[in-house]
Amino acid sequence: MVGNLEYFKVFYYTAKLGSVTGAANELSLSQPAVSQSLKALEKSLGVTLFQRASRGVRLTGEGQILYSYVEKGYEEIERGVEKVRKMLNLELGEVHIGASDMTLRFYLLPFLEEFHERHPGIKVMVANAPTPETLKLLRAGTIDFGVVSTPFPREGDIRAEPVREIEDVFVAGRRFTSYKNKMLDLQELEKLPLIFLEGSTSTRAYMDAYLAENGVAVQPEFELSTSDMIVQFALRNLGIGCVVRDFATEALESGRLFELRFNKMIPKREFCVVTSRKSPLGAAAGKLLDIMGTDS
Template identity: 40%
Template sequence: MVIKLDLYKVFCKVAKSESFSKAAKDLYLTQPAVSQAIMQLERELDTRLFNRTPKGVSLTNEGSLLFEYVNSAINLIDVGEEKILEFKNLTAGELKIGVGDTISKYFLLPCLEAFHNRYPNIKFYIVNGTTVELCSILKSGEVDIAICNLPIDDPTLELRPCFDIQDTFVYGEKFKKIFSKPLSFQELVKLPLIFLEPKSNSRKYVEDYMISKGIKISPEFELGSHDLLLEFAKINLGIACVTKEFSQEYLNKGLVYEVQLNEEIPKRNIGVCFLKSVPLSPASTKFVEIIENK
C-alpha cells in the first residue's frame, strides 16, 4: 500500500503539471523514474491514465475520474499530518476556513481578531465561496471548517448553528407609497424583485419557503453579492431580498427601508460545518469555541 501511495502522489503531480519533466522536477526525481511510476500504476489498474503528446500529457476520462478521488484522499492525508503537528500548544500551524464574502464581512471578522490576539502564530487561510462550494472543498480536505448559511442537508457534515438571521425585503425612496401598509407575499411578487443568484443557499431558503406557500418568484435581477442587493434597492431598481442583520447600516442611515409583510419568513442560522469523520484540530476547536461564544 505504501508503494501504491507513492505512485498515486506521482500520478497527482503529473496530472496537475501536465508534464512528466515538470513533475519530476517538483518531486526531485528523474523523468524516466516518473514515467516508470505512471506505467507501473497503469499496469496495476489495467487502464491508460494519460494521453501522451509531444507537448505534454493530459488525463484520459478514466484518469480524470481517478484524479478526483486520489487528489481528495491525498489532501486529507496531508491535513491529517498537519493536524498532528498542531498539537504543540498552538505555537505554529495554519487554520483553513471556508466562508462566504458576506458572512466574512459581517460575522467572522471579530472572531478572527479574537483568535489572532490569543494565538498570533497560527496563520489563517481563507477560501471564499457559496455554501455548496464550501461544502465541496470541506469534504475534499482543502479547509478545516466552513462558516455557512444553514440549513444544509449532508449527513457527512457536523453542523453547529451559531447565529440566528432573518431574511427580509428592502426598498428605496421611490417605492415608499406602495409600502404604506403591510403587504402579503402575493402582492410582493408582483413588484420587481432583486434576489441573489439561484445557487445561493440564502436564495434557495427564501424561494423554497415561498413555493411552500404556493408562490413562485421571477426576479428582475439576480446578483452575486449581498452588498449589491442593497445598492440596487437603494437606487430604486426593485425590492431586494436581504439578510436583516447584514443590512443594519443601510437601514439605520435611511438608505433603504424594510418591507412590512403580513407574515415573516422563518429565521434560519449561520453555523460552523466540519467533517464528522475527521477530528477537529486544536486550532479549529479553539476557533469554533470563539464562534459559539460570540
C-alpha cells in the same frame, strides 16, 4: 530492510557523542544495553561500525558513511517532533476555514481577529465560498471547518452547530414609498421588480423554496452575485431587494431604505459551524472553535 530502528538511534547517539557511556546517559540505558544494540546492528549489516579510541569510540569508514545518512534522517525527525510540539503549543500551524462573505462579515471576523491576537504564529486561510461549495470543501478535507447559512442538506458525515439567527427581508427605496407601513400579501411580490442573489447560494435557495411553498412565483428583475450590490441597487430605486437584514441595517436605520411588511412572517434562518465527523480537528482549529464558543 532497515531492521530495528532503535539500533540506529543508539548508533546515532554513540557516533554523535563518541562514547558508549555518553550514549547510555543520553538514552537512559545501561552501557551493556548500548553495546549490545551496536553489536546487533553491526551483525545485521555485516560490518564493523566503531573502533575503540583513547577516549571512547570512533567511526570506521563504513560507520562514517552510515552516520552521514542516519544523522540527516534523525535530525529531520527531531525537527518534525519540534514542529509538532510547536503546533500543539499553538506557536505555528495553519487553520483552513470555509465561509461566505455573509458568514465571514457578520459572524466570523471578530473571532479571527481575537485568534490572531492570541496566536500570531498560526496562519489562517479562508476559502471564500457560498454554503454549497463550503460543504464540498469540508467533505473533501480541504478545510478544517466551515461557517454556513441554512438551509443545507444535513447529511451524516457533517456535524452542524447553530451559532446565530439571521433574518431575510425585502427592502426598498423612495420610489416604492407607497408600500411603506402597509401590510402586504406575499402575492404582491409577483407584481414588483425584484432584486435577488444568483441561484447558487443557500439564501436564494431558501427564498425560492419559501415563496414556492406559499404559491408565489417570481421572476427577479436583477440577479446579482453579492448582497452588498443588492442594497446598492435598491438604494438607486432599481427594484426591491431581498437580503439578509444585516446587509441593509445601516440603510434601514438612516431611512434611506425601508422594510416591506407582510401578513406572513418569513421564518428566520441560522448561521451554523460545520465540521466533518470523518476528520479530526488539529490543535489550532480546535482552539479557534473554543474561542468561538462552539461544541464542534
